[in-house]
Amino acid sequence: MMFEYAPAPESRDIVDIRPSYGLFINGEWVESQGDERHKTINPATEEALAEISWASEADVDRAVQAARKAFTTWSALPGAERAKYIFRIARIIQERARELAVLESLDNGKPIRESRDVDLPLVAAHFFYYAGWADKLAYAGFGPRPANGQSGADPRPLGVAGQVIPWNFPLLMLAWKIAPALACGNTVVLKPAETTPLTALAFAEICRQADLPPGVVNIVTGAGATGAALVAHPGVDKVAFTGSTEVGRQIARNLAGTRKKLTLELGGKAANIVFEDAALDQAVEGIVNGIFFNQGHVCCAGSRLLVQESIAGELLDALKRRLATLRLGDPLDKNTDIGAINSAAQLAKIRELSAAGESEGAERWSPPCPLPDRGFWFPPTVFTGVAQSHRIAREEIFGPVLSVLTFRTPAEAVEKANNTPYGLSAGVWTEKGSLMLWTASRLRAGVVWSNTFNRFDPASPFGGYKESGYGREGGRHGLAAYLDWKLA
Ligand code: NDP
Numbered sequence: 001m002m003f004e005y006a007p008a009p010e011s012r013d014i015v016d017i018r019p020s021y022g023l024f025i026n027g028e029w030v031e032s033q034g035d036e037r038h039k040t041i042n043p044a045t046e047e048a049l050a051e052i053s054w055a056s057e058a059d060v061d062r063a064v065q066a067a068r069k070a071f072t073t074w075s076a077l078p079g080a081e082r083a084k085y086i087f088r089i090a091r092i093i094q095e096r097a098r099e100l101a102v103l104e105s106l107d108n109g110k111p112i113r114e115s116r117d118v119d120l121p122l123v124a125a126h127f128f129y130y131a132g133w134a135d136k137l138a139y140a141g142f143g144p145r146p147a148n149g150q151s152g153a154d155p156r157p158l159g160v161a162g163q164v165i166p167w168n169f170p171l172l173m174l175a176w177k178i179a180p181a182l183a184c185g186n187t188v189v190l191k192p193a194e195t196t197p198l199t200a201l202a203f204a205e206i207c208r209q210a211d212l213p214p215g216v217v218n219i220v221t222g223a224g225a226t227g228a229a230l231v232a233h234p235g236v237d238k239v240a241f242t243g244s245t246e247v248g249r250q251i252a253r254n255l256a257g258t259r260k261k262l263t264l265e266l267g268g269k270a271a272n273i274v275f276e277d278a279a280l281d282q283a284v285e286g287i288v289n290g291i292f293f294n295q296g297h298v299c300c301a302g303s304r305l306l307v308q309e310s311i312a313g314e315l316l317d318a319l320k321r322r323l324a325t326l327r328l329g330d331p332l333d334k335n336t337d338i339g340a341i342n343s344a345a346q347l348a349k350i351r352e353l354s355a356a357g358e359s360e361g362a363e364r365w366s367p368p369c370p371l372p373d374r375g376f377w378f379p380p381t382v383f384t385g386v387a388q389s390h391r392i393a394r395e396e397i398f399g400p401v402l403s404v405l406t407f408r409t410p411a412e413a414v415e416k417a418n419n420t421p422y423g424l425s426a427g428v429w430t431e432k433g434s435l436m437l438w439t440a441s442r443l444r445a446g447v448v449w450s451n452t453f454n455r456f457d458p459a460s461p462f463g464g465y466k467e468s469g470y471g472r473e474g475g476r477h478g479l480a481a482y483l484d485w486k487l488a
Helices: 057-076 079-095 098-106 114-132 168-182 198-209 224-232 245-257 280-296 307-323 342-359 410-418 433-440
Strands: 021-023 026-032 037-042 049-055 151-158 160-164 187-191 217-219 236-244 261-265 271-276 304-308 363-365 381-384 401-407 423-430 447-451 483-487
Touching: 021 198, 026 217, 037 098, 037 271, 037 363, 057 151, 057 160, 057 187, 057 198, 057 217, 057 224, 057 342, 079 098, 079 114, 079 168, 079 198, 098 114, 098 168, 098 307, 114 168, 160 168, 160 224, 168 198, 168 236, 187 224, 198 217, 198 271, 224 245, 224 307, 236 245, 245 261, 261 307, 271 280, 271 410, 280 307, 280 401, 304 410, 307 401, 342 363, 342 381, 401 410, 410 433, 433 447
Parallel strands: 160 187, 160 236, 187 217, 236 261, 271 304, 271 423, 304 401, 381 401, 423 447
Antiparallel strands: 021 026, 021 217, 037 049, 151 483, 363 381
């Protein structure tokens, strides 16, 4: 018997959204010098939340100049002093976590359960983690080792970091970018995604609350053109980008031959491999978490389920039973499992690829799932009978859509898993340690989860192979993208 849940909405009174926002440059709110302003909307209701300035080239220039000026003093501060500011930011984020979680769910459409229990704790943890590194950079073990065997490398910040982030984890991606940059002594100009600017603007307030010196963090809102102006600006020394492979490729082309350092975190088409000896109930939870977490708007989502043929029927039955219990709807309801799709454009892309799956011959299934009348919604969807050549097996759908393929032997599983232009993550489900290690060591993926999926920790590096990008974020490795070394 299925029980209905009573509504349990989180109150939105805790957030105070202004009718309109300027840009955050040199520690101040300033008007854009351009005249483009656009509304950011709640994707669950299509209600306008606030009017946002779209920064022009001249605005980006102002922000970069402010960051350049601030770099002189920020980079000269002892690491322990920089750490104090970053620890302060981390504590304020913890104190304001509920407000930030509600704001994120309103602007992005993700369930409050996820923004509250996953995004915000990880955001705070990221700032705490990198605050801890700020005075220990000389011991991070980078750079050439001097002949006398002592730790002689003298790590130096790069300068101004131009950072462009996507809409799927707006505040978490901001944390992944800003925390290591500041810890290493760089200053930052960050552009959030056009559909999810609000938590980045709230973060600007947090920088003021933490008394961060003006110009160390600058936030310029806008669309692709603002991002393009930022990465092309000659005053930027390092570019960090997370988003689509297509835009990442464009940026790499534009930066080729310049002295700018670049890290790219791009798309994925991760395989989640379930062997016949796996604990099936746990695997089902891992599959659900892998592809339906955050509506599948996850670059490392387990969007390709590779299941051993001998258990495929049993596993799919269990998976379908589980999917029928997922609750889709109001992102602010604490019982909601699946929230809104972030934008009309993303919904159109998910629909287009799902239609292609059907027309190429795969079988489509969704549980009974009434969709709200307003807003952007897509039901959890499973495709079976998928072939390697189908678009839904090759292209990133970035939505709650799972493609199921089968295999007979471990070698076939590895071959199919690696048969993708991407290489960001993978999952392996088996009770046998030897099979786990054999498989993991053959997968061309930056992260391989064993008997779990979508686990993150600030101490653990994250990044891709092939068209999933280059460079690592998180952990000691994440410092490397923001430092230069010379022997002391
Ligand atoms: P984009 O790559 O276009 O967006 C990522 C960020 O880059 C946004 O801030 C965007 O601004 C900005 N941007 C866009 N064009 C440029 C440019 N020429 N130079 C510099 N910055 C630019 O991703 P989309 O939001 O368009 O999503 C498209 C697809 O990309 C998704 O369907 C998904 O498959 C994939 N994707 C992958 C992500 C990942 O984490 N790997 C994250 C997001 C998307 P604006 O928001 O205004 O477009």
